[in-house]
Amino acid sequence: PFDVLIVGGGPAGAASAVYTARKGLRVGVAAERFGGQVLDTMGIENFISVPYTEGPKLAAQLEEHVKENDVDIMNLQKAEKLIPAAEEGGLHEVKLANGASLKARTIILSTGARWRQMGVPGEDEYRNKGVAYCPHCDGPLFKGKRVAVIGGGNSGVEAAIDLAGIVAHVTLIEFDSDLRADAVLQRKLASLPNVKIITSALTTKVRGDGDKVTGLTYKDRNHDTEHDVDLEGIFVQIGLVPNTEWLKESVALSPRGEIEIDARGETSQPGIFAAGDCTIVPYKQIVIAMGAGSTAGLSAFDYLIRLPTA
Ligand code: FAD
Numbered sequence: 001p002f003d004v005l006i007v008g009g010g011p012a013g014a015a016s017a018v019y020t021a022r023k024g025l026r027v028g029v030a031a032e033r034f035g036g037q038v039l040d041t042m043g044i045e046n047f048i049s050v051p052y053t054e055g056p057k058l059a060a061q062l063e064e065h066v067k068e069n070d071v072d073i074m075n076l077q078k079a080e081k082l083i084p085a086a087e088e089g090g091l092h093e094v095k096l097a098n099g100a101s102l103k104a105r106t107i108i109l110s111t112g113a114r115w116r117q118m119g120v121p122g123e124d125e126y127r128n129k130g131v132a133y134c135p136h137c138d139g140p141l142f143k144g145k146r147v148a149v150i151g152g153g154n155s156g157v158e159a160a161i162d163l164a165g166i167v168a169h170v171t172l173i174e175f176d177s178d179l180r181a182d183a184v185l186q187r188k189l190a191s192l193p194n195v196k197i198i199t200s201a202l203t204t205k206v207r208g209d210g211d212k213v214t215g216l217t218y219k220d221r222n223h224d225t226e227h228d229v230d231l232e233g234i235f236v237q238i239g240l241v242p243n244t245e246w247l248k249e250s251v252a253l254s255p256r257g258e259i260e261i262d263a264r265g266e267t268s269q270p271g272i273f274a275a276g277d278c279t280i281v282p283y284k285q286i287v288i289a290m291g292a293g294s295t296a297g298l299s300a301f302d303y304l305i306r307l308p309t310a
Contacts, residue, residue: 001091002028002072004300005104007079008243010036011286012276013110014062015293016300020108021069023301028072030079030094030102035059036112037277038286042128046137048287058286074102082107082250084269089307092272105307106271106300109247109259110293113277113284116239118150122206122213123236130213131206131234135159136285138235142167147233148216150203152179156237157189163235164192171229173218174199201227206234242278254280265296266303273300 004020006013009031021027033039041055066073081095091103115133117123123131132138135149139162147167149160152174158181160172172179172189177200179186189195198218204226205217215230242258252260252268259267259274261281267274275281275296276289 002026002102002104003304004028004106004108004297005030005092005094005102006108006110007031007082007094008036008110008112008276008278009034009062009066009073009075010038010110010112010276010289011062012112012278012289012293012296013108014066015290016108016110016273016275016297017066017071018069019294019297020300021066021071025301025304026072027070028074028102028104029066030074030077030096032076032078034063034073034075037114038062040127041137043141044137044286045140046285046287079111080246082109082247082272084250084272088270092269106273106303108265108293108296108300109244109251109267109272109274109278110276110289110296111243111278112289113240113242115236116241118203118206118236118238120203120205122208126206126208126213126234129211130208130232131236133236134284135162135235135237136283138233139163139166142233144168145233146171146231147235148173148229148231149235149237151237151239152176152181152197152199153237153239154181154185155240157181157185159235159237160195161185161188161192164189164195167233168194169231170195171231172197173201173203173216175202175221176200240277240284244278264299264302265292266299271300271303273303 003025078097083093200221201218207215273296275292277284
């Protein structure tokens with residue numbers, strides 16, 4: 001069995017692997033896609049101390065750094081079930097889609113999250129070419145330009161307020177007849193001169209010139225009419241979904257499906273830790289996931305040295 005089995009090979013899982021392997025522990029990483037969301041990212045400008053890098057390059061460096069250490073990387077492996085140890089100090093079990101089962105004295109869950117997509121024509125084609133999901137990451141790329149934010153929940157309204165300070169104009173598009181964000185955020189949004197709010201609107205299409213986004217089309221749900229908005233960027237803020245469906249019966253999840261952890265990264269199950277975008281951590285970013293992965297790794301070590309020796 002492993003001392004530490006890490007499920008997920010994004011920035012959080014890679015950090016956990018480096019920290020735990022450097023303690024001399026037997027470490028395995030099972031990942032559906034080593035590199036995680038970073039693989040889908042183009043320019044990265046907020047990876048502190050590295051002013052500019054690109055997703056595929058950072059993903060390759062994550063793998064290289066993990067491989068510098070004695071870590072068993074099991075790539076293209078999807079975990080389907082977690083069976084926590086029956087008694088404290090016992091072995092936890094992770095079942096993989098290929099039928100294999102892995103056992104470990106501690107587990108670190110770092111399965112990340114995925115942005116919910118609109119699922120309209122043009123969205124995939126113009127991803128990273130005007131279609132964006134992370135205002136903290138890509139907001140500055142649209143300085144002085146016109147953007148739309150899709151979604152009037154807290155994250156959409158927060159994104160619109162944030163972007164209004166950077167870009168020329170923001171159009172917020174909400175499907176429902178009202179925004180769902182907290183009143184204080186809605187008041188702030190309404191006070192901004194360069195924001196237009198359109199409710200009861202269903203985005204139907206991302207338009208582009210082959211290279212980049214030039215606008216979007218939405219349907220006015222009250223009048224059943226279609227309208228075009230010309231702009232350079234579209235921030236989709238209709239939900240970040242944690243990859244935790246497979247954990248429902250094994251660890252405590254928040255109402256949004258995020259893994260509940262304490263300050264040390266421990267879940268509701270002793271010896272099972274979690275880090276990064278799959279947890280309740282408030283901000284979902286690469287440096288934050290790496291810090292959290294390091295915390296979970298050190299906590300797993302701390303847990304192991306307190307176990308009675310068999
Ligand atoms: P992830 O990166 O999501 O990694 C999760 C890992 O778990 C993957 O290896 C995945 O394959 C694996 N996995 C999932 N389910 C299972 C399973 N059942 N079994 C086995 N393995 C599984 N952040 C920034 O700081 N700066 C940026 O510029 C930036 N730009 C972004 C641009 C885009 C388009 C996107 C999508 C995100 C961006 N982010 C950016 C956010 C950043 O990528 C994430 O915060 C970060 O990758 C989270 O790391 P993580 O390790 O928690 O999860």
